Each structure stands twice: as C-alpha cells, then as structure tokens.
Amino acid sequence: MSQGYNKHNNVSLCRFLEGNKLVKTMIKDVSKYAGEEVTIGGWLANKRSSGKIAFLQLRDGSGFIQGVVVKEDVGEEVFAKAKGLTQESSLYVIGTVQKDERSPFGYELVVKDLEVIQESKDYPITPKAHGTEFLMDNRHLWLRSKRQHAVMQIRNEIIRATYEFFNENGFSKVDPPILTGSAPEGTSELFATKYFDEDAYLSQSGQLYMEAAAMALGKVFSFGPTFRAEKSKTRRHLIEFWMIEPEMAFYDFEDNLEVQEQYVSHIVQSVLKNCTLQLNTLGRDVSKLENIKAPFPRITYDDAIKFLHEKGFDDIQWGDDFGAPHETAIAESYDKPVFITHYPTGIKPFYMQPDPNRSDVVLCADLIAPEGYGEIIGGSQRIHDYDFLKQRIEEHQLDLDAYKWYLELRQYGSVPHSGFGLGLERTVAWISGVEHVRETIPFPRLLNRLYP
CATH class of the missing domain: 2.40.50.140 (Nucleic acid-binding proteins)
Structure with a gap:
C-alpha cells in the first residue's frame, strides 16, 4: 500500500x-x-x-x-x-x-x-539547481518538470505532424523488423544477440526493408527505434534513437530532396503553430524558425571542401567525412537547413546510386540543421540495377547470401527509387533549442547509461 x-x-x-x-x-x-x-x-x-x-x-x-x-x-x-x-x-x-x-x-x-x-514526501528534485548526473539518475521524475514537459510536447507535435504530412501525401506506414540478420550499412557498430541458433542484430536502420515495401506500396514511411553501438559521448549522439524513414518508388534524387524540404518545413511550421507556450517556456528564439520554409539551399561536397579550406579548416581533405565542427561552419552561412550533396562514393554505403556524370560521387545528400545542430537527415537515390548492386555488395565484402532478398528486389520489376532517414531526437533538439539530445527522448540510452 x-x-x-x-x-x-x-x-x-x-x-x-x-x-x-x-x-x-x-x-x-x-x-x-x-x-x-x-x-x-x-x-x-x-x-x-x-x-x-x-x-x-x-x-x-x-x-x-x-x-x-x-x-x-x-x-x-x-x-x-x-x-x-x-x-x-x-x-x-x-x-x-x-x-x-x-x-x-x-x-x-x-x-x-x-x-x-x-501525499508526496521528500521529493528528490527540488526547485534548487541539480547536477546533470543527478537529474539523469532521476529521469523518471525529471520528466515532470516544466522544461522537460515542454520538450516532450514538442516531440509529440513533431510526431503528430509527421503522420499528418505522410498521410496527406499518399504514403503508407510500414513497420520494418527490429531484429535483423545483417547490417544495412555494412558497419560493425551493431548490438549482436542470439536468435535461437543464428546471429541477429538490433536494427540500425529499417531502410532496406522499406525499399521492399516501396516496391509493393509505392510510397512508404516507417517510424521506429534504431540502435547504434557507437562509442560517442557528444551532445548529438544516443545509443537508441527514433528514425522516420520514407522510401519512394519512381522518385529520383531531385524528387527526394523536394520531399525532404517540404517535410521539414511542415513539422517546423506545425510546432510554431501548436507549441507556442512550450517554445516560450524553453526561451526559444522563434524568429529563427519562422524562416524555415522550402526550398532549402544546396551546396555540393566539392564546394563544401573549398569553403572549409577558405575558413581555415586545413585538416579536411577531399574524401574525408565531415565532423561536427565542419558541419557547423557550413550551416552558419545559412539561415535555413542546408543540403550537402554528392559525397564521395568511398565514404557512403554500398546501395547509393553514383552520379551518372561522375562515378566518384553518389546521388546523396545530408541535411544540416542551422545553429550547430548538425545532420538531421541522410538520404539518397538507391542503386536499382541488379548487376551493379551485386558488384557493390562484393566490393564491400558483404555476405551475398544475407542480401539475397535485397538483390531480388532488382530482379523482379526494379525501378528507380529514393529515400531518406530523419533522426527524431536531433530534430527535436534543433526545433526546441535544447543543447543535448539526452533531453529530447523520455529515457535516453547513452554510452554509460542504461538506468532508469
């Protein structure tokens, strides 16, 4: 009792x-x-x-x-x-x-x-200031605070607006599996488990399954948890996070970018309309959000490298992936999210379609949020040719048997198709103005935190 x-x-x-x-x-x-x-x-x-x-x-x-x-x-x-x-x-x-x-x-x-x-007695979180670790240990209670309530309400509005956008634009919701037998992006940063007598992994992306769904339903999206065993402690990273992953048959690279900027514009404007009180509670400068409307600026990877060299980033060379300081420097030149397009083939996953005019870059883009919040979307046109995709799988030294079903999508009525993934927590952090993603999910899973 x-x-x-x-x-x-x-x-x-x-x-x-x-x-x-x-x-x-x-x-x-x-x-x-x-x-x-x-x-x-x-x-x-x-x-x-x-x-x-x-x-x-x-x-x-x-x-x-x-x-x-x-x-x-x-x-x-x-x-x-x-x-x-x-x-x-x-x-x-x-x-x-x-x-x-x-x-x-x-x-x-x-x-x-x-x-x-x-009657509540000796409630541990008093109106005085508390340290981050103390608040994280008491996350189950910290959620009750006005600030955390505001962040969760903004998260909820982004989710509501997500379903609204995709439902109104003819997408079907599909739920990919959380347990998989292979790594969609061929990385080793996976959580492994035993699936009876087989090896299995917690999903790091539902994308490959969404491609299969797109071949059945045309335009689809998923919304669910993903897991990355990435040993990072930055303010942008979580071990468990939620992804919105649309996939679209008969959509090329340009079509894909248009959907992304329309979707992001929609959720930002929905939060501005429906979460005024919560944004005020957080002290968010809404003037920086009011301008977030499609279209968004674009810069190629080549031009981004030149820009960074001009800004004194001599450490970055063509063929390197961008880190947080590089993304922030690029984003500071724009008052909207900016697409960085056409990354080198060598630093992107095996399934991305090369530029028909340049085999050394792929038809992909990362969408970088303003104000130092980094990448919120990664997307690309997918390879739809069977022989070429098989070649890419072999070049990445991946198990052909594990990807047999994925290759079969290119055998039976293959079409050009594209898709992207938006990280919910980074997006919540950016829109709400919260510095660290640990405040944007009810119970964050961090490198050294599995409690509560």
Whole structure:
C-alpha cells in the first residue's frame, strides 16, 4: 500500500467527487470553461504563500496552471490543506477558471476546494539547481518538470505532424523488423544477440526493408527505434534513437530532396503553430524558425571542401567525412537547413546510386540543421540495377547470401527509387533549442547509461 494512501482516503475521495459533480477537465482545455467551476486532477509542482493567500503551481500532464487559494473565501480547513501540500502530492482541485493576462497560459484557477489523493514526501528534485548526473539518475521524475514537459510536447507535435504530412501525401506506414540478420550499412557498430541458433542484430536502420515495401506500396514511411553501438559521448549522439524513414518508388534524387524540404518545413511550421507556450517556456528564439520554409539551399561536397579550406579548416581533405565542427561552419552561412550533396562514393554505403556524370560521387545528400545542430537527415537515390548492386555488395565484402532478398528486389520489376532517414531526437533538439539530445527522448540510452 503506497505511502499516504489508504482505503479511508479512497472513500473520502469518492465522496468528495460525488459531492462536487462539476465538469472534470484538463488544464489544456480550461479556456473552454472561463468563468465556470471545474474539477482538475493533478499534482503540485510548486507553491508559495503570502499571508492569507496561497499560490499553487498545478500540473496535470497536459499543462501547468496557477491555483489561487484565498483563506477568507475557502475557510480554515481548506486553506490549511493548501498550505500543507508538499511538492508532487497528487490532488483533486475544484475552482473557477479565470482569465489572467499575467499568466503565460492566460488563465488561472480560483480554488474553492481540494482533496489530497496521495501525499508526496521528500521529493528528490527540488526547485534548487541539480547536477546533470543527478537529474539523469532521476529521469523518471525529471520528466515532470516544466522544461522537460515542454520538450516532450514538442516531440509529440513533431510526431503528430509527421503522420499528418505522410498521410496527406499518399504514403503508407510500414513497420520494418527490429531484429535483423545483417547490417544495412555494412558497419560493425551493431548490438549482436542470439536468435535461437543464428546471429541477429538490433536494427540500425529499417531502410532496406522499406525499399521492399516501396516496391509493393509505392510510397512508404516507417517510424521506429534504431540502435547504434557507437562509442560517442557528444551532445548529438544516443545509443537508441527514433528514425522516420520514407522510401519512394519512381522518385529520383531531385524528387527526394523536394520531399525532404517540404517535410521539414511542415513539422517546423506545425510546432510554431501548436507549441507556442512550450517554445516560450524553453526561451526559444522563434524568429529563427519562422524562416524555415522550402526550398532549402544546396551546396555540393566539392564546394563544401573549398569553403572549409577558405575558413581555415586545413585538416579536411577531399574524401574525408565531415565532423561536427565542419558541419557547423557550413550551416552558419545559412539561415535555413542546408543540403550537402554528392559525397564521395568511398565514404557512403554500398546501395547509393553514383552520379551518372561522375562515378566518384553518389546521388546523396545530408541535411544540416542551422545553429550547430548538425545532420538531421541522410538520404539518397538507391542503386536499382541488379548487376551493379551485386558488384557493390562484393566490393564491400558483404555476405551475398544475407542480401539475397535485397538483390531480388532488382530482379523482379526494379525501378528507380529514393529515400531518406530523419533522426527524431536531433530534430527535436534543433526545433526546441535544447543543447543535448539526452533531453529530447523520455529515457535516453547513452554510452554509460542504461538506468532508469
């Protein structure tokens, strides 16, 4: 039986609710009931009192609102309950919804009555400052804070807008497997496991399976978890993260870029429209987001190398992949995301289609977010010729048997096709203005963190 909760309390709560048969609503919907009395179930995020008035900062998962308790209006008993509330205690509150121009939310609740559901004692995350490791150890509780709530709401809006965009543009949702028998990009940064008598891996991308789906359904997208056993501690990396991976039959390289910039424009504008309060909570400079509309600028890998040399990056040579400082330097020249196109064949995966005019580069692009957030999308036109794809698999010393089914897609009605993958957490970080991706996923998996 939980602390501070018993059968008697349960009976009193039932009587409390029965005796106060008012509209039960959530904080996000209180504007519908201005001037009316409502019941809200929630938690106490914080409080302060001044003589005969108590101010309760209430949250219910949908938002935050201030509850004002005036002793003269509610009486000794209710006022004593309000003053005795502890941080994160759960309660029902009855009050009148009142407009308040001083509130970021626009409304407050003039409390008439309240009933404690469960008293929280010694809540570990107090209003004072805490270190990152402490907060990460208490991630299951840290999620309740106003800042983390805002980030999660923005994440949710990006997910909602993602489904909206692809559904409205004729895509079908397909779910690729999480357990696979091979590495889509031929890397060794995989989590291995036993699949009965076989070796299996946690998926690092659903792309190859999405190509198969595109040959069946035309335009498809997936949204699911991916795993990279990459021993990186940068602010851009997670071990487990979520990817949105569209794949499109009969789409060439240019078609692919257009879909990407339209999609990114859509999710940014959706967040601006529907998450104003959350962006304000985070102190996000929304002027930097208002300009994020298609089309996006493009720069070739060749020109990017020249640009970096002009900026003093003598360490980078043609044929090298870009690191975070290089991507940031390039992005600083633009106020929108920028495509870096036509990377060298040697540093990209085996399945990318070479430029028909230059065999040393492929028809691919990385989309680099502004403000130092790095790559958020990688995409390309895929090789659709059977013999050439087989040759590329052999050149990369990959197991032909493991890729037999993938090659068969090029045997039976092969067509030009393209696709891309967007990393959700980096995108959330950029749009919300959060510095580290660990705050953009509910329970981050980092190099040295598997708890909670």
